[in-house]
């Protein structure tokens with residue numbers, strides 16, 4: 462190998478690793494480390510009409526908090542993320558429904574405030590399935606959510622999602638499944654996933 466070819470190869474390799482590192486690690490790290498609290502503007506309201514921060518919108522109550530633990534225990538994070546990436550780092554905002562309620566002009570990238578009061582932020586690290594940041598806006602009924610957990614192939618024959626049958630029991634009245642309390646709590650949690658509250662303007 463001629464030495465300039467070799468140099469080009471090493472240079473190309475360095476670039477191929479450097480660019481993703483800068484955009485996916487360095488820039489997000491620096492911008493997140495320097496994040497400052499942003500106050501709500503005067504008279505500015507968040508959903509539910511509360512302006513104090515942190516407020517009830519961010520609290521996860523009772524069974525949906527238990528559901529969060531089931532989500533962690535069942536390993537949903539191995540296939541699902543909960544972060545809508547900044548547009549420079551990926552096309553999430555173009556994926557229908559991922560960023561929230563587009564029709565109401567509320568779709569947005571995930572902000573640090575979306576993890577307020579989360580004991581552990583369930584970011585996930587790979588996407589075999591969709592990002593679930595706003596799944597509570599996409600799947601809106603308990604029935605559909607249970608169907609998705611107990612029999613994903615009934616909704617999409619090619620679904621790569623495992624059926625979480627151990628969270629369900631056979632119905633004593635013949636056909637059908639009965640959700641265990643764990644499945645009910647997990648559904649409460651999933652229906653609560655809505656990371657598209659308006660961001661404070663700070664003015």
Ligand code: HEC
Nearest residue numbers: 535536537540589590591596599609613617620621622623
């Ligand atoms: C082995 C990977 C894998 C695991 C583990 C997994 N899923 Fe999925 N999931 C998928 C795939 C692939 C899809 C997309 C296909 C489909 O809709 O079934 C999906 C879709 C979904 C959807 C529908 C999302 C939408 O926007 O329509 C929900 C809700 C969901 N998963 C919840 C869960 C929950 C809760 C868990 C943990 C109990 C879990 N998943 C575990 C792979 C996985």
